[in-house]
Amino acid sequence: MTHRNPMRLFLLLASFAILAVFLVWPIVLTVRGAFVDGQGDASAFTLRHIAGVFREPVLIDGLVNSFIIALLTTALSLAIATPLALIARRYDFFGKTLLNGLLLMPLILPPFVGAIGMRQVLGRYGAFNALLGEWGWIDPSQPIDWLGGGTWSILPGIFEFDSRILGVVLLEALHLYPIVYLNVAAALANLDPALEQAAENLGASRRRRFWKITFPLIRPGVFAGCTIVFIWSFTELGTPLMFDLTRVTPVQVFWGIQEMETSARPYALVVVMLAFALLFYFGGKVFFGGRAYTATTRASVAAVTKKLRLPGALLAAMPFVLVTALAVLPHLGVIFTSFAEAGSWYRSMWPSEWTGEHYSAALTHNLAADSIRNSLLYALGAMALDIVLGLLLATLIARPQLLGRIGRWLAKGLDALAMLPLAVPGLVMAFGYVAISIQIDQWFGSGGGGEPPGWLQVLGQDPNPVLFLVIAYAVRRLPYVVRSAVAGLEQTPLELEEAALVLGASRWRMMRKVVAPLILANLIAGGLLAFSFAMLEVSDSLILAQTAEHYPITKAIYELFERLGDGPYIASAMGVWGMALLALTLIGATMMLGKKMGLLFRV
Numbered sequence: 001m002t003h004r005n006p007m008r009l010f011l012l013l014a015s016f017a018i019l020a021v022f023l024v025w026p027i028v029l030t031v032r033g034a035f036v037d038g039q040g041d042a043s044a045f046t047l048r049h050i051a052g053v054f055r056e057p058v059l060i061d062g063l064v065n066s067f068i069i070a071l072l073t074t075a076l077s078l079a080i081a082t083p084l085a086l087i088a089r090r091y092d093f094f095g096k097t098l099l100n101g102l103l104l105m106p107l108i109l110p111p112f113v114g115a116i117g118m119r120q121v122l123g124r125y126g127a128f129n130a131l132l133g134e135w136g137w138i139d140p141s142q143p144i145d146w147l148g149g150g151t152w153s154i155l156p157g158i159f160e161f162d163s164r165i166l167g168v169v170l171l172e173a174l175h176l177y178p179i180v181y182l183n184v185a186a187a188l189a190n191l192d193p194a195l196e197q198a199a200e201n202l203g204a205s206r207r208r209r210f211w212k213i214t215f216p217l218i219r220p221g222v223f224a225g226c227t228i229v230f231i232w233s234f235t236e237l238g239t240p241l242m243f244d245l246t247r248v249t250p251v252q253v254f255w256g257i258q259e260m261e262t263s264a265r266p267y268a269l270v271v272v273m274l275a276f277a278l279l280f281y282f283g284g285k286v287f288f289g290g291r292a293y294t295a296t297t298r299a300s301v302a303a304v305t306k307k308l309r310l311p312g313a314l315l316a317a318m319p320f321v322l323v324t325a326l327a328v329l330p331h332l333g334v335i336f337t338s339f340a341e342a343g344s345w346y347r348s349m350w351p352s353e354w355t356g357e358h359y360s361a362a363l364t365h366n367l368a369a370d371s372i373r374n375s376l377l378y379a380l381g382a383m384a385l386d387i388v389l390g391l392l393l394a395t396l397i398a399r400p401q402l403l404g405r406i407g408r409w410l411a412k413g414l415d416a417l418a419m420l421p422l423a424v425p426g427l428v429m430a431f432g433y434v435a436i437s438i439q440i441d442q443w444f445g446s447g448g449g450g451e452p453p454g455w456l457q458v459l460g461q462d463p464n465p466v467l468f469l470v471i472a473y474a475v476r477r478l479p480y481v482v483r484s485a486v487a488g489l490e491q492t493p494l495e496l497e498e499a500a501l502v503l504g505a506s507r508w509r510m511m512r513k514v515v516a517p518l519i520l521a522n523l524i525a526g527g528l529l530a531f532s533f534a535m536l537e538v539s540d541s542l543i544l545a546q547t548a549e550h551y552p553i554t555k556a557i558y559e560l561f562e563r564l565g566d567g568p569y570i571a572s573a574m575g576v577w578g579m580a581l582l583a584l585t586l587i588g589a590t591m592m593l594g595k596k597m598g599l600l601f602r603v
Helices: 002-035 048-053 057-090 096-102 111-122 127-134 164-189 193-201 206-234 238-242 249-255 265-289 312-327 329-339 357-364 366-398 404-418 426-446 466-490 494-502 507-518 520-535 539-544 553-562 567-601
Strands: 151-155 159-162
Touching (some): 002 048, 002 265, 002 366, 002 426, 002 466, 048 265, 057 206, 057 249, 057 312, 111 127, 111 238, 111 567, 164 312, 193 206, 238 249, 238 539, 238 553, 249 426, 312 329, 329 357, 366 466, 366 507, 366 520, 426 466, 426 539, 466 539, 494 507, 520 567, 539 553
Antiparallel strands (some): 151 159
16 A cells, blocks of 8 residues: 555645644734734734733733633532542443433533523522522522622632632533543543452552542543633633623633734733643643553453442432533523513513513524524534545544554644644634734735735625634534544454455545445534534634624624613523534434543543
């Protein structure tokens, strides 16, 4: 097969070029903008823009608040997910499969949308205060503002933070803990039970076995899940926006988009945020993920789960039920809001009047209907790009033996580059595409060509960001398709491909007739995830779509939520439509990938 290597090397280099343009270039432009003193003068290097970020108390508060949110969200997600994963590994009980599936439910609703439901439940005149008032635990005339803008003090006068941070943390943790759970469960599934059994025979207690045997071996999985949760929550834009929490870095970046053409401050703020995200990642890898232990042999005995009967089965199922009940509260709040008559859910445990009109409005309202059509177009385009490019990348990554020695090293680099969108915050990528638009505008201006066409603009007079949105969605979700396709190719014997080529089939025919049918389920699963997550993408949508005619669903939900009258109710109905779509795709992807689902959420 050596004569095929030149073509594979060409495809490998072409793949690097594609990722360099659409993944690396946005990041480079963003970083460059923070260190250039003067528009377009790349030789004038300066650090004053970066230093300026640390001279503004408001921006420092934003970084501190973002760090607090990320740290608390990660800790809470880990505290929720780890015990559940341990119970699922050690015990077998009635309903375990169903409860495992229900744990993934939070992924079907972005916390950005869930904030609508959470505010209805925990707001000053929400359902929770109404319940407490009915029980006589609080004075209904003086309800507690659980999500208000007050200040919580841990060390009065030294360490204080906005109370709305707690609402953001709770909402994000209840949304993101499944990512930690999937990674920890996958790590536990690969653990050799003989090691724990040996420690138990030597008299080690359960706690000592966990900290000395189990945890060191599953630490890479724990770190992988926590990394995604930390970076995700550190750079999450939508949830703080919905809670009117402006003193966090992502929201400050969002409001600074309009300054990008005249000021370097937004660039500097994004670079500082990216630097901190990478610092936290590599710092965590050194202190928590770096000294991981690996077993030197394959499992010598099969993992055995203990079969539980009543009442043990009820005790084991109780944490799953409790966590699921808490996790669906935002979903229930959104669903109830979508069925409530405008103004009917006030100082009561549930709406006093019900209607289904908001669902029809979500399909007929000009802003809502156009946004649904736009999102379908953007998501389908992104999914098509991801499947084509993902299959190409997966073939090169999973078949490094056909590339020669240099090709093998390049394949490893390609794998790392393809996974980069999982580690780089979506806010940074979206900001980078705006920077590309500005760069193109400068090229046209310096070349005497006037303004570029609208489809190359994001902030121009008549922007049409469709191309940017489709590419941004595709790049952000490419890792899911690549990981899924690689998992399928690793289970496909290479001899089948070689036999087809020996019999005279072209490489294209071999891919179409042999490889694609064998990994079709994996491609469909990855494509479904890419499509569904693109439909409910937040950062790219809020930043890149600047005009109403191009709004995707999430931008329309945000705009409707800000309007008085029935706006929040129509926004909730749109959120429920999105929940239904994402639920169906996640169920389909889980059925096709099974236990490999966790690999899609690993950096």
